[in-house]
Amino acid sequence: MTIPRDVQEFLDGYPRNGNDSSSSDNLNFYSNVFRCQPDDKLIEEIHNQWFGDYDKLEYKHGFIQWLFPIQEYGMNYQSQPLQKHEIDAMKADPVIIERIIQSYRLMLDFYGMQLVSKETGIVDRVIPPRNYMTRYRNLLRSSHNYLRISRILKCLSEMGLEYLNLGFLLHILNEQSEHGELNSPGLRSSMDRWWANCVRNSEDRQWINDIIKKVRLGEADFSFSREWYERALQTKKRTGKLE
Numbered sequence: 001m002t003i004p005r006d007v008q009e010f011l012d013g014y015p016r017n018g019n020d021s022s023s024s025d026n027l028n029f030y031s032n033v034f035r036c037q038p039d040d041k042l043i044e045e046i047h048n049q050w051f052g053d054y055d056k057l058e059y060k061h062g063f064i065q066w067l068f069p070i071q072e073y074g075m076n077y078q079s080q081p082l083q084k085h086e087i088d089a090m091k092a093d094p095v096i097i098e099r100i101i102q103s104y105r106l107m108l109d110f111y112g113m114q115l116v117s118k119e120t121g122i123v124d125r126v127i128p129p130r131n132y133m134t135r136y137r138n139l140l141r142s143s144h145n146y147l148r149i150s151r152i153l154k155c156l157s158e159m160g161l162e163y164l165n166l167g168f169l170l171h172i173l174n175e176q177s178e179h180g181e182l183n184s185p186g187l188r189s190s191m192d193r194w195w196a197n198c199v200r201n202s203e204d205r206q207w208i209n210d211i212i213k214k215v216r217l218g219e220a221d222f223s224f225s226r227e228w229y230e231r232a233l234q235t236k237k238r239t240g241k242l243e
Helices: 005-011 025-030 043-050 054-059 084-091 094-110 132-141 144-158 162-179 185-193 202-217 226-239
Strands: 113-115 123-125
Touching (some): 005 144, 025 084, 043 094, 054 094, 054 132, 084 094, 094 113, 113 162, 123 162, 132 185, 162 202, 162 226, 185 202
Antiparallel strands (some): 113 123
């Protein structure tokens, strides 16, 4: 399967991109001193006011480029592509990294999921009073979220949080394999071509793609179980390799 051009540029580290040292809107936004546009919100205001506001997260389209900046232009002309000097500064600031993780938690909740372990990246369904089923259904029918997820994964990689990508991807694969959830043709297509390749570590990317292929073959005696999922991420944390 051919890797899409935008994903290949991401994997290559955007070699044709320069660095505009005069552009720091993303860094300033995540430093909580710059308001994103067009929503005119600070990052902590979004975290505090929008968590669980599913209509706002569904129908507003300008915030995602700010919450998850990448080295590509998005649909919001009032945002800026992430610059290389911003990446260095943001990765070096533990407060900013915590805010990025909180942005990830916000979107996971919107998708019916929760981050169980910040250390391993293990993800699970939300628990009551949240309803994962309604959020899963929304994800299946609102395909514009698939582009958002590609952006989220690329951003997490840029910020040195790529292990979170593994937890997200393999959680979805477990849901598909063991429970038949999140298993529409459209979601599978986005996952197999885009999301599963938004992993710069080539060994991890190959491992994930190999497991996806086995699940897609639908062999009766093969299942990517929850136990396997958690063990793989715990092993990754301990040894640096998925198993």
